[in-house]
Amino acid sequence: MALQQLKKEDTLAMRTRLIGQSCRLFYSGDPVKIIKARGQYLFDENGRRYLDCISNVQHVGHCHPTITKAAAAQMDLLNVNSRFLHDNIVVYAERLAATLPEKLCVFYFVNSGSEANDLALRLAQQYTQHEDVIVLDHPYKFRKLKGQKEWVHVAPLPDTYRGIYRENHPNPGQAYADTVKDMIDEVHRKGRKICAFFAESLPSVGGQIIFPQGYSAKVAEYVRSAGGVFVADEVQTGFGRVGTHFWAFQLQGDGFCPDIVTLGKPMGNGHPLACVATTAAIAGAFTANGVEYFNTFGGNPVSCAIGLAVLDVIEEEDLRGNATRVGAHLKDLLTELQTRHTVIGDVRGVGLFVGLELVTDREQRTPDTETAAMVVKRLKEDHRICVSTDGPWESVVKFKPPMCFSMDDAELVVQCIDRILTDISAIDLKVEKED
Secondary structure, eight states: OOOOOOOHHHHHHHHHHHSOTTSOOTTTTSOOOEEEEEBTEEEETTOOEEEESSOSSSTTOBTOHHHHHHHHHHHHHOOOOTTSOOHHHHHHHHHHHTTSOTTOOEEEEESSHHHHHHHHHHHHHHHHOOOEEEEESSOTTGGGSSOOOTTEEEEOOOOTTTSSSOTTSSOHHHHHHHHHHHHHHHHHHTTOOEEEEEEESSOSTTTSOOOOTTHHHHHHHHHHHTTOEEEEEOTTTTTTTTSSSSSGGGGGOTTOOOSEEEEOGGGGBTBOOEEEEEOHHHHHHHHTTSOOOOOSSTTOHHHHHHHHHHHHHHHHTTHHHHHHHHHHHHHHHHHHHHTTOTTEEEEEEETTEEEEEEEEETTTTEEOHHHHHHHHHHHHHHHOEEOEEESTTSOEEEEOOOTTOOHHHHHHHHHHHHHHHHHHHHHHHHHHHHO
8 A cells, every 4th residue: 555645844854853864865955855756757746857867876767667577576476585596696697797807707796885895895805814905085975084094095086187197197097006006105114915996987976087098907007916906896887877888997998807896876776786796716715714605685586686677678778878879968068068158167977977067267176166056956946957966075066867868858957057057157247247
């Protein structure tokens, strides 16, 4: 029996009372209450439609019929933990293996990207018998927490727009990789040893960053020489979002392959499903510790049926091709917009992973957090388009929509951003004249 729908104000009051306040809502000043979704569209309690540019988790589209049918059929038949022998987990693992480099051939199924990364750390530490890890700057919430562990070391984000080596550097990939080498040397001087280098294949929380060519391969060389492993986090960027490749780490060239890859968010199209893929050698070392690894829900038949259905839809609907075509069109439109609005400092991305960086001064590249927030607010209130911001200063308007996002959707979003930026510019000009 369906639950009786509450009034929006009652839902909000109950959430405030019952749910921890660190669990924040989108548009916290005036949240959108969503009761239904299809494809790239969300619907509120009054039936109003919103274009969703946020939900990379609903990878092939909200409530895709192929996914819901697969889930319901398997749930009606069987759902048990992975200690029972069942086809789905092995068939799904084989399908995933076919998308990855040959050496990434052993899988551990879990429930979230965070859980996958926790397990990746355990695998790396067991395999290397070292403790220390290197991460990139601007990880999610990291700087807001106290007590950074002595075994965690933070390398510069390889950002060629506002980082220490920029687009005019002759070889930024090598230069940024050398900062990791310097950090490894510093760790060794302290008498410590490197276990792993962790990085998103395209840092999203850093502001939709695209690594310079050659960076990952060189970092992997340095880390492996120090006895560590390279962990690529594909939780946000995997499963064809970049269009030209199935995995974002593949953008770094055929010569690069991580030692461990973590998968999550889009994997189950909204169902909690995640995974760690690694080599036989690393998996063997983890087995050799003599302690069984068991995950109550990881790899259950329903989750794997959903995962298989997601792979089917990506192939059958050519969603990688769509990401390539629509993403390129979106970038072109935003780049043209940049010629008319000085507040746009940079347009970057690949496939349906795109960032629009706003600045108060193009020469100084000063982040314009205020305008970015205004764009997000106005898109929601005036045009019923949902976007969000990211980056260290929340100055990057990010686009990671469901992969069914269309050419018309891209054109609508850019037209609306154009209108908003024109309005903001006119208001600023009027204020200047009055002063």
